[in-house]
Amino acid sequence: MPTLLKVNDLKKYFEVNKGLFGRQKSVVKAVDGINLDVIEGETIGLVGESGCGKSTTGRLLLRLIEADQGEIIYKGQDLRKLDNESLRKTRKDMQMVFQDPYGSLNPRLSVGEIIREPLRTHFNMNKEEQQKRVKELLDVVGLNQRYINRYPHEFSGGQRQRIGIARALALNPKLIIADEPVAALDVSIQAQVLNLLKDLQKDLNLTYIFIAHDLSVVQYISDRVAVMYLGKIVEIANSETLYKNPQHPYTKALLSSIPVPDPTVKRERILLEGDVPSPLNPPSGCSFHTRCPFAEQRCKEETPSLLTVADQHKVACHLVN
Amino acid sequence: MENLLEVIDLKVTFPTSKGRIRAIDGVNFKVKKGEILGIVGESGSGKSISSLSIMGLISDQGQVEGKILFNDENLLNKTEVEMRKIRGDKISMIFQDPMSSLNPVFTIGNQISEAILLHNKGVTKKEAVEKTIELLKLVGLPSPEQRIHDYPHKFSGGMRQRAMIAMALACEPELLVADEPTTALDVTIQAQILELLKEIQMKLGMSIILITHDLGVVAETCHRVAVMYAGHVVEETDVYTLFANPKHPYTKGLINSLPKLGSRERLTPIQGQPPQLYDDLTGCRFASRCPFVSAECLENEQVIAEVTKGHFVRCHKEVG
Amino acid sequence: MNPVLKKQQTPPVVDLNAIDNIGEKTEGFYKVSFDKLRKNKLAMFGLYVILLNIIMAVFAPLIAPHDPTEMFVKNRLEAPSSQFFMGTDEFGRDIFSRIIYGAQISLKVGIISVGIGIFFGVFLGLISGYFGKLLDNVISRFMDVLFSFPDILLAIAIMAVLGSNITNVMIAIGIVSIPIFARITRSAVLSVRESQFIEAAKSTGVKDIVIIFRHILPNISAPIIVQSTLSLAFAIIAEASLSFLGLGTQPPSPSWGLMLNTGRGFMETSPWVAIFPGLAIMITVLSFNVLGDGLRDALDPRLKKD
Numbered sequence: 001m002p003t004l005l006k007v008n009d010l011k012k013y014f015e016v017n018k019g020l021f022g023r024q025k026s027v028v029k030a031v032d033g034i035n036l037d038v039i040e041g042e043t044i045g046l047v048g049e050s051g052c053g054k055s056t057t058g059r060l061l062l063r064l065i066e067a068d069q070g071e072i073i074y075k076g077q078d079l080r081k082l083d084n085e086s087l088r089k090t091r092k093d094m095q096m097v098f099q100d101p102y103g104s105l106n107p108r109l110s111v112g113e114i115i116r117e118p119l120r121t122h123f124n125m126n127k128e129e130q131q132k133r134v135k136e137l138l139d140v141v142g143l144n145q146r147y148i149n150r151y152p153h154e155f156s157g158g159q160r161q162r163i164g165i166a167r168a169l170a171l172n173p174k175l176i177i178a179d180e181p182v183a184a185l186d187v188s189i190q191a192q193v194l195n196l197l198k199d200l201q202k203d204l205n206l207t208y209i210f211i212a213h214d215l216s217v218v219q220y221i222s223d224r225v226a227v228m229y230l231g232k233i234v235e236i237a238n239s240e241t242l243y244k245n246p247q248h249p250y251t252k253a254l255l256s257s258i259p260v261p262d263p264t265v266k267r268e269r270i271l272l273e274g275d276v277p278s279p280l281n282p283p284s285g286c287s288f289h290t291r292c293p294f295a296e297q298r299c300k301e302e303t304p305s306l307l308t309v310a311d312q313h314k315v316a317c318h319l320v321n
Numbered sequence: 322m323e324n325l326l327e328v329i330d331l332k333v334t335f336p337t338s339k340g341r342i343r344a345i346d347g348v349n350f351k352v353k354k355g356e357i358l359g360i361v362g363e364s365g366s367g368k369s370i371s372s373l374s375i376m377g378l379i380s381d382q383g384q385v386e387g388k389i390l391f392n393d394e395n396l397l398n399k400t401e402v403e404m405r406k407i408r409g410d411k412i413s414m415i416f417q418d419p420m421s422s423l424n425p426v427f428t429i430g431n432q433i434s435e436a437i438l439l440h441n442k443g444v445t446k447k448e449a450v451e452k453t454i455e456l457l458k459l460v461g462l463p464s465p466e467q468r469i470h471d472y473p474h475k476f477s478g479g480m481r482q483r484a485m486i487a488m489a490l491a492c493e494p495e496l497l498v499a500d501e502p503t504t505a506l507d508v509t510i511q512a513q514i515l516e517l518l519k520e521i522q523m524k525l526g527m528s529i530i531l532i533t534h535d536l537g538v539v540a541e542t543c544h545r546v547a548v549m550y551a552g553h554v555v556e557e558t559d560v561y562t563l564f565a566n567p568k569h570p571y572t573k574g575l576i577n578s579l580p581k582l583g584s585r586e587r588l589t590p591i592q593g594q595p596p597q598l599y600d601d602l603t604g605c606r607f608a609s610r611c612p613f614v615s616a617e618c619l620e621n622e623q624v625i626a627e628v629t630k631g632h633f634v635r636c637h638k639e640v641g
Numbered sequence: 642m643n644p645v646l647k648k649q650q651t652p653p654v655v656d657l658n659a660i661d662n663i664g665e666k667t668e669g670f671y672k673v674s675f676d677k678l679r680k681n682k683l684a685m686f687g688l689y690v691i692l693l694n695i696i697m698a699v700f701a702p703l704i705a706p707h708d709p710t711e712m713f714v715k716n717r718l719e720a721p722s723s724q725f726f727m728g729t730d731e732f733g734r735d736i737f738s739r740i741i742y743g744a745q746i747s748l749k750v751g752i753i754s755v756g757i758g759i760f761f762g763v764f765l766g767l768i769s770g771y772f773g774k775l776l777d778n779v780i781s782r783f784m785d786v787l788f789s790f791p792d793i794l795l796a797i798a799i800m801a802v803l804g805s806n807i808t809n810v811m812i813a814i815g816i817v818s819i820p821i822f823a824r825i826t827r828s829a830v831l832s833v834r835e836s837q838f839i840e841a842a843k844s845t846g847v848k849d850i851v852i853i854f855r856h857i858l859p860n861i862s863a864p865i866i867v868q869s870t871l872s873l874a875f876a877i878i879a880e881a882s883l884s885f886l887g888l889g890t891q892p893p894s895p896s897w898g899l900m901l902n903t904g905r906g907f908m909e910t911s912p913w914v915a916i917f918p919g920l921a922i923m924i925t926v927l928s929f930n931v932l933g934d935g936l937r938d939a940l941d942p943r944l945k946k947d
Contacts, residue, residue: 049507049508049509050507059840062844064840064843064844087846088846088848089846091844091845091846092846095844095845096840096841096844098837098840098841099837100837103836103837103838104836104837104838104840104841105838105841106838106842106856106859106860107670107860108670108859108860109855109856117842117845117847118845118846118847121845121846121847121848121851122845122846156594158594159594164841167841167845170845171845186363186364186534187363187534187536187575187578187579188363188574188575188578188590188591189363189590189594190578190590191577191578191579191580191588191589191590191591192590194580194588195587195588195590198587213507213508214508215508215582216579216580216581216582217580219580219582219583219585220580220581220584220585220588221580239585240583240585243582243583244583253509254508254509255582256512257508257509257511257512258508258537258582259511259512259515259535259537259538259540259541259542260537260540260541260582261536261537261539261540261564261576261579261581262540262564263540263541263560263561263564264561264564264565269512269516271512271513271516272509272512272513274463275477275478275479275480275510276507276509
């Protein structure tokens with residue numbers, strides 16, 4: 001399968017003013033050197049705890065936030081070098097589904113207007129063609145066409161998320177970046193939306209970058225999973241491999257922390273000490289060494305790089321490589 | 322085992338511009354001494370309203386009926402002054418967002434020792450501070466002697482929740498109501514807090530009501546579970562039976578909706594959306610989403626009944 | 642490029658469950674807000690007084706018993722009577738008729754000057770809030786400078802430069818109203834700008850100008866509407882003050898402020914000359930203020946859920 005999107009050494013540092021008059025500047029390394037190949041037709045999951053940079057990564061790829069360094073290669077060109085007009089055109093191919101089903105739809109526009117907007121922006125279609133297309137999209141995401149003139153507040157969370165998905169599909173994108181698309185939904189509704197995303201992928205040959213904090217959700221929907229910690233990918237592998245044979249201590253701890261809905265399962269739980277360190281002062285060396293139960297002297301000094309340990313399986317850990 | 326708390330036919334309604342909403346409509350459950358009861362349900366199921374009713378924190382607009390027996394005394398008959406005393410001494414509560422319950426202008430130590438002084442007459446300031454440090458040690462806060470001088474904003478989310486738990490334990494309550502205590506936390510921190518709750522429950526022998534939307538949290542933490550849907554308890558049983566032999570179609574649907582680690586098998590979601598809880602509801606509230614629905618379900622409302630020992634279900638099909 | 646989805650052979654991939662389960666049709670934002678406003682008695686009183694004012698202004702020739710400039714030389718400074726409801730002034734003009742015609746001036750000055758304030762203020766607020774950075778800094782500092790003058794002093798200074806006539810009154814009050822609209826708009830833009838739906842619009846490639854006017858402006862209408870009513874009250878007071886000082890509307894036009902000024906001299910002998918225009922100003926301004934307060938509550942999205 002060909003590579004759809006190639007990300008090389010992507011970095012984003014935020015400056016934060018501190019001190020009484022904002023004189024002290026500190027740097028948050030939100031995304032600190034991400035390398036990623038997204039293969040056409042696959043779902044790649046980005047998973048990690050809050051502050052690990054997964055959402056920022058998603059926004060950097062679409063240039064909703066400008067990166068400081070690195071390349072985002074799509075169709076042979078670096079998206080970061082595109083001027084505004086060509087960027088606008090390329091965005092047709094890459095769309096986003098957002099987390100907040102309430103905040104991501106303009107409350108003053110009807111559902112029809114919301115889904116029509118991308119069409120008006122990019123295509124030369126008349127009113128009837130647009131209307132036809134909007135109805136078609138409502139069908140595809142499982143919403144009744146009758147509701148085309150209703151406003152977002154009349155819909156439930158799951159239905160709103162379907163509207164957001166319809167908007168993203170309007171331009172026939174190749175790649176959809178889904179940022180926590182089911183985090184705000186109840187379990188029963190979450191399963192509906194996950195199934196919808198899976199079906200759409202099959203029918204429309206979509207590629208997904210699926211960003212979430214919930215490893216069981218990511219694992220369910222993704223072909224490959226990248227685990228992030230403090231702005232870096234620490235492990236990337238096939239979904240099954242990651243579950244059956246996790247290598248990085250952080251992945252192991254994350255997996256063992258997920259509560260399993262089966263009281264008969266008694267697991268050896270790896271309880272991590274303390275909290276995620278502030279990205280303002282990330283630890284030296286391996287950023288996980290402050291919480292890692294196996295940390296050695298070397299982990300404090302040298303930053304491990306992401307190395308291949310088996311086919312399609314890369315880990316950034318001194319103890320593994 | 323003795324019942325510490327018994328909720329009998331609890332009903333809570335709220336007026337809205339479109340008519341009364343029956344947020345809770347005839348809810349029964351018990352909490353035994355020394356057990357962790359999980360109340361699980363999705364948003365709007367009434368799980369939080371149940372806990373607020375127990376605490377006597379429903380706003381004046383809401384109408385509360387039924388009985389809440391705590392040590393055989395009906396809490397609904399208490400005055401506001403009596404309730405305030407009970408809330409401090411016998412029942413404590415921790416919330417989803419610890420920051421909203423901590424006062425940002427006082428130090429953590431200050432707030433906890435304040436709670437101790439308020440509810441224990443005759444305790445000196447010094448003793449209260451010592452007790453505070455002891456409590457913070459109990460909840461696993463590193464170097465509590467220094468941290469008592471910190472303000473809440475210096476604490477991370479997990480540490481704030483620990484501090485909240487310490488404050489809730491300040492007057493050694495018999496019942497701790499925890500409303501989604503780990504929902505705002507990352508999984509690795511959630512694991513820490515859940516371990517902590519289990520640990521202090523064992524140590525202090527109190528009862529806990531754990532309110533959550535996460536079946537995984539229930540399975541790992543609770544002894545017994547009440548599943549709520551649209552203002553009803555639809556199933557109540559011990560945690561092993563619930564997962565091994567769920568009876569109510571909603572419980573089954575909920576378990577099937579969950580992605581399971583290590584499996585990528587297609588999920589079977591529950592169809593449709595939960596109903597709106599206006600006055601004119603008839604029949605079973607799950608009927609519109611239930612795959613086994615029959616005419617009877619649409620007409621008559623089934624009451625909750627014991628189908629096997631200790632296993633209560635609210636469904637025509639199971640009760641017969 | 643064909644924008645239509647790949648044709649699907651099988652029926653669309655839908656869990657049919659999502660269909661047909663939408664809440665009932667609910668009312669729009671403005672309808673709900675107006676229903677809430679209707680419950681506020683004080684605000685409704687304000688609204689009625691303002692409507693009365695508008696009717697007075699529009700139908701002045703039909704309502705007024707006399708011409709506002711006609712002098713009944715024999716009836717100078719006459720106390721209220723059946724012929725002259727509110728008495729006459731020092732030239733024998735009917736005060737009641739002058740007050741009715743005065744509503745025209747007050748409302749005209751109010752609406753046009755607030756219109757100027759909204760047009761420029763909202764525009765400046767939108768671009769400074771949306772684009773930020775240097776542009777924001779320049780605009781905001783300039784507004785701060787305008788803000789640092791007391792409103793009425795600034796209006797007087799502008800009048801002194803432009804010269805006193807009614808057009809210049811409107812321009813002066815309009816300029817004075819710009820900073821408050823700019824500031825309110827800017828802060829509303831800042832809170833809406835971070836919404837996910839703005840990000841969503843950007844990610845589909847929508848142009849900035851469309852985002853500003855289609856996505857942001859409709860979502861910040863509430864504070865602008867509230868401020869408009871309060872600014873209208875200010876404009877009416879300011880016009881009256883300028884006229885009172887002799888800088889605004891010139892005699893013989895029946896401006897309430899001007900009438901108040903001339904009446905001042907006869908306070909001891911013929912108090913009605915000053916009292917009635919004073920009351921007219923007070924009631925009108927009060928009405929706009931209570932309406933503004935009521936609107937603020939009714940349009941507040943935080944109180945929206947019941």
